[in-house]
Amino acid sequence: MNRLAVSIVIFISLLACSLESGEIPTLEVGQDFVDSNVRILVLDTFDLQLSTFKFDSVNTSASDRLLFGRFNDTYFGKVEANPYLELIAPVAEFGTGPYDISTDAELDSVALILGYDEYFYQDTTKTLQINVHQLLEEVIPDEDVFYNTSTLRFDSVPIVSKTFLPEPFDEDSLHISMPLEFGLELFSKIQEDEINDNDDLRDNLPGFALLSNENDNGSIIGFSRNQEDTYLRFFYSIPGELEDEEEVLDLVINPFPATPVAFHNVKAETVGTDLAELTDQEIELRSEMANNLSYLQSGTGLATKITFPTIKTLYDIPGTGTILSSVLQIKPLSSSVTDITPIRDTLNIAVIDANNVITREIRTGTGLVQGVVVGEEEEFGTLLYEIPVGIFLDEKLTEQPETESALVLFQESFNETVNGLVLQGERNQDFRARIIITYAIYDE
Secondary structure: OOHHHHHHHHHHHHHHOOOOHHHOOOOOOOHHHHHOOOEEEEEOOOOOEEEEEEOOOOEOOOOOEEEEEEEEEOOOEEEEEEEEEOOEOOOOOOOOOOOOOOOOOEEEEEEEEEEEEEEEEEOOOOOEEEEEEEEOOOOOOOOOOOEOOOOOOEOOOOOEEEEEOOOOOOOOEEEEEEOHHHHHHHHHHHHOOOOOOHHHHHHHOOOEEEEEOOOOOOEEEEEEOOOOOOEEEEEEEOOOOOOOOOEEEEEEOOOOOOOOOEEEEEEEEOOOOHHHHOOOOOOOEEHHHOOOEEEEEOOOOEEEEEEOOOHHHHHHOOOEEEEEEEEEEEOEOHHHOOOOOOOOOEEEEEEEOOOOOEEEEOEEOOEEOEEEEEOOOOOHHHOEEEEEOHHHHHHHHHOOOOOOOEEEEEOOOOOOOOOEEEEEOOOOOOOOOEEEEEEEEEEO
């Protein structure tokens, strides 16, 4: 096989194996192509600029999980998550309604049951304190949704406090015994028909705020919003019936609300960290000003912006060519990856405008484009994220007029976790973030 034939085979193979099907150009392999010379170049000299910014708000009322807890972190500061929730009675399968309790019934106990959903981040071997406060206003959002920055007014004196060791895998729920007098007030009103429906309940119990203790340094865990897992349960009995037959009334989080009825507030105290200056979405912290590091954290809204200031120098290469693949390689900072701060297998990627507002996701015919971990079978120090960016670069090379659009990297489950990730920047001495472009020149 002669050299030209080998070049053609290599060229077609590379096209077929391109990481992004959307990058593959449509070429007619005919006499003109056969007569031309083909050169394959692998280039990694294009400049990158990484910077960290913080989204002003994250919609946490759309989450299927409620985050609770607090931890201190070297990179991300003091992070805490506090849920707010409204409760209603589920629709009764039988009988005239969920609020019917016999006037002969006697309340035995009341408990708030919070079902674990197996999510945790940071150290679950340390205890947490949960403080249950009654809300002083209804759970009604101002802008149709609640954000990680949202709060509601609550009674400053907690109904009850409980110190516990999180066991998201060994136990199915956290059981919090409520004061009997708290339960008796509601129970009696239901018996006496003062509470007949959900509106009546809201007037008497708008909901709960579950607040962490400011001195805790442990973990943030996830509680399920599912009505089979999380509920306020009244245990009662009716005199004359069998002693071992105890009745219950559950108040649950509405699974089909017209407007949001539960959310979590997530915030971080970043004084003394690189992230302290990120007080507005348009403020950016360049990697080179942060020890050649860049940051991502779900829940609090941290994301990494990436620009490619010299990509159009690709046009300086003589001849007609096409990008076969473009892969961004970024390495997590090894010291930030531990058993209690693991990294995710994938990263989300999107396009943002000059104000750091997401304008769209990047998709191919096979679905959403994401970054993936490579080297996961090795030690932490060899882990890399490889992120296909060819579709975006093709657009930047041909856009008219030129825009200030850029790429943004952020964690999956952005509104229902607090996972953090520290990335090594474009000038990091251990491993510099880089773009590797495979470029084919087929007509010089």
